[in-house]
Amino acid sequence: MLKRVEIAERLRSTVEEFIEDWGLDAEISRDTKLVEDLEFDSIDVIQLVVAIEGAFQSRSLGFQDLLMREGRYVDDLSLGEIEAFLEQRLTRA
Amino acid sequence: MTSTMLIGLDGATFTVLDPLLRGTAEEGVVMPFLASLMEQGYSAKLRSTAHPLTPPAWTSVVTGRTPGHHGIFDFVRFEDLGNELFFTLYDARDIRAETLWQIAGRQGKSVVSLNFPMMAPPMEVNGSLVPGFVSWKHLRRNMWPSTLFDRIKAFEDFDAKELSWDFERESAIGDVMADEELFTWVDKHLPRDKQWFNIGLRLLQEDKPDLFALMMDGTDKIQHQAWHVLDPALWTGGATEAARAVRKLVLQYFRNVDGYLRALHEAAPDAHFIIVSDHGFTGSEKVVRVNLHLEKLGHLTWRESDGSEAARRRDMSNFANLDWSATRAFCPTPSSNGIVIRKRTEACPAGVPPEEYEAFRDRLIADLLDMRDDETGERVIAEVLKREDAFPGECMERAPDLTLVLSDHGFVSVRNREPAVVTRPVPLGTHHPDGIFVMTGPGVAHARGADMSIVDTTAIAAHSLGLPIPEDFEGAIPDGLFDAVWLGEHPVRHAAAGKATGPAQAAPPARDAEEEQREEMLAQLRLLGYIED
Numbered sequence: 001m002l003k004r005v006e007i008a009e010r011l012r013s014t015v016e017e018f019i020e021d022w023g024l025d026a027e028i029s030r031d032t033k034l035v036e037d038l039e040f041d042s043i044d045v046i047q048l049v050v051a052i053e054g055a056f057q058s059r060s061l062g063f064q065d066l067l068m069r070e071g072r073y074v075d076d077l078s079l080g081e082i083e084a085f086l087e088q089r090l091t092r093a
Numbered sequence: 094m095t096s097t098m099l100i101g102l103d104g105a106t107f108t109v110l111d112p113l114l115r116g117t118a119e120e121g122v123v124m125p126f127l128a129s130l131m132e133q134g135y136s137a138k139l140r141s142t143a144h145p146l147t148p149p150a151w152t153s154v155v156t157g158r159t160p161g162h163h164g165i166f167d168f169v170r171f172e173d174l175g176n177e178l179f180f181t182l183y184d185a186r187d188i189r190a191e192t193l194w195q196i197a198g199r200q201g202k203s204v205v206s207l208n209f210p211m212m213a214p215p216m217e218v219n220g221s222l223v224p225g226f227v228s229w230k231h232l233r234r235n236m237w238p239s240t241l242f243d244r245i246k247a248f249e250d251f252d253a254k255e256l257s258w259d260f261e262r263e264s265a266i267g268d269v270m271a272d273e274e275l276f277t278w279v280d281k282h283l284p285r286d287k288q289w290f291n292i293g294l295r296l297l298q299e300d301k302p303d304l305f306a307l308m309m310d311g312t313d314k315i316q317h318q319a320w321h322v323l324d325p326a327l328w329t330g331g332a333t334e335a336a337r338a339v340r341k342l343v344l345q346y347f348r349n350v351d352g353y354l355r356a357l358h359e360a361a362p363d364a365h366f367i368i369v370s371d372h373g374f375t376g377s378e379k380v381v382r383v384n385l386h387l388e389k390l391g392h393l394t395w396r397e398s399d400g401s402e403a404a405r406r407r408d409m410s411n412f413a414n415l416d417w418s419a420t421r422a423f424c425p426t427p428s429s430n431g432i433v434i435r436k437r438t439e440a441c442p443a444g445v446p447p448e449e450y451e452a453f454r455d456r457l458i459a460d461l462l463d464m465r466d467d468e469t470g471e472r473v474i475a476e477v478l479k480r481e482d483a484f485p486g487e488c489m490e491r492a493p494d495l496t497l498v499l500s501d502h503g504f505v506s507v508r509n510r511e512p513a514v515v516t517r518p519v520p521l522g523t524h525h526p527d528g529i530f531v532m533t534g535p536g537v538a539h540a541r542g543a544d545m546s547i548v549d550t551t552a553i554a555a556h557s558l559g560l561p562i563p564e565d566f567e568g569a570i571p572d573g574l575f576d577a578v579w580l581g582e583h584p585v586r587h588a589a590a591g592k593a594t595g596p597a598q599a600a601p602p603a604r605d606a607e608e609e610q611r612e613e614m615l616a617q618l619r620l621l622g623y624i625e626d
């Protein structure tokens with residue numbers, strides 16, 4: 001089972017690699033928001049999910065629970081929220 | 094040394110190409126090289142998949158399997174959770190058959206594969222792979238090998254933004270454009286295929302792969318929007334200067350493609366040169382709002398809008414926006430032309446009881462075939478295909494229950510707007526089942542052959558590579574494609590089928606039913622207009 005610090009580090013490196021060619025001058029931290037800070041479009045969200053699934057070798061993390069709240073898609077997400085979600089999904093029994 | 098060149102021309106169709114090849118267009122011969130290939134070699138109409146759509150059709154070319162076996166039916170897939178539908182995109186991980194790239198690589202053949210859809214996330218190949226339909230933002234991590242992006246980036250004139258898929262630009266397909274606007278839109282497509290050609294030629298010359306495969310898709314995009322200047326039955330010289338300018342630019346695009354074909358052929362003159370399209374093209378005059386018809390039949394209920402901006406965007410998207418608690422049959426996306434019949438379960442009480450399914454489906458088929466244009470009284474749906482007939486195979490359950498063939502071969506609309514059938518002011522290009530096949534090279538006969546199936550192309554490419562044809566390939570080498578001398582020296586061989594799964598990267602671990610369900614539910618797709626393809 002992955003440790004919290006390993007999850008955080010793997011997520012961070014995945015996102016850093018993900019935006020490598022985007023020409024952004026953004027600092028990556030738990031507070032970084034996908035849309036507000038990294039200029040994500042909806043297709044980028046899908047691609048990030050694919051990248052995270054690849055990084056953690058699982059297509060069954062249940063990202064809908066993160067992306068949708070009360071039947072509506074969320075407007076933005078911070079890396080801290082994604083990290084907490086991954087911790088919950090990857091460290092559960 | 095390269096033995097096999099597989100060149101894809103998305104949506105290429107003989108009805109458009111013939112005047113450009115024979116010189117009966119007012120501009121004379123526009124594609125002299127392709128014309129010479131057809132004179133020297135073998136050509137035939139190429140029948141597409143049961144629903145002639147880019148993702149399933151190219152996946153059939155790449156796997157030699159029909160959609161019921163390879164598992165790709167649309168751009169979009171969804172999971173019905175009873176009270177909600179979650180939409181997401183098909184990708185390479187959903188392909189349930191081995192690709193030609195993998196089959197060739199297993200047998201020691203090297204491969205370059207460029208711009209084929211459904212190839213991301215990338216699979217490991219013995220060579221290089223750049224998938225199509227990927228935004229410039231995601232090119233680097235979707236190439237194989239991982240060092241390929243930096244290699245290509247160093248090529249002269251490389252421009253990732255020109256090369257890759259622009260979702261905003263392609264979302265305009267289906268919109269009615271003034272010719273001045275259309276000119277600008279078409280103009281942006283010319284550099285794109287040039288980028289693919291430049292990369293292809295360089296990799297071909299430097300790597301000399303056994304199999305070189307390149308798909309150019311400007312043909313599809315331009316025919317969708319500029320059909321009125323391309324269809325020989327519609328073009329009468331142009332009523333305005335703007336229309337004539339669009340025509341001139343569009344034909345320049347076709348001239349460019351002809352030049353790319355010539356240069357690629359010259360780079361490997363002794364190879365088999367195979368040109369295929371995933372489907373053909375024709376004109377669509379009608380907008381058919383099929384979900385409105387289903388509402389009138391009492392099978393679906395629209396979702397009520399709360400007046401918010403999000404709700405407005407959702408209503409304008411290309412995904413059915415319905416009240417799932419009161420819907421039993423619906424069309425999910427325009428590109429699918431499919432009707433999904435929901436079966437009653439505990440999670441989906443609105444569905445059709447399983448014991449009533451057959452009768453319900455038969456009645457629905459009759460009701461769909463009776464959908465008419467109120468202005469003319471004419472039927473707008475020519476055929477309704479049952480999935481066991483259209484998509485037999487182990488993946489059939491992923492297909493819509495019914496697939497519609499409209500009278501004009503158009504794609505349906507899923508929007509809630511009256512009236513249910515409208516005539517467009519200008520016909521738009523739409524997919525037709527009959528595409529093209531052209532082949533030259535050693536042993537290839539000089540003939541116009543009988544109609545072929547799209548899955549024949551994969552068998553032909555495998556044979557050209559000197560490989561046995563896997564037993565699970567559904568196509569065959571057409572009689573008369575090769576001369577007797579060639580076939581005597583290169584008999585067609587068959588081999589056991591390869592691995593049953595094609596997806597490249599790490600296979601997902603075994604999952605329980607709940608997890609299977611969850612994997613479908615990550616969509617954030619409301620802005621994805623491009624699926625109106």
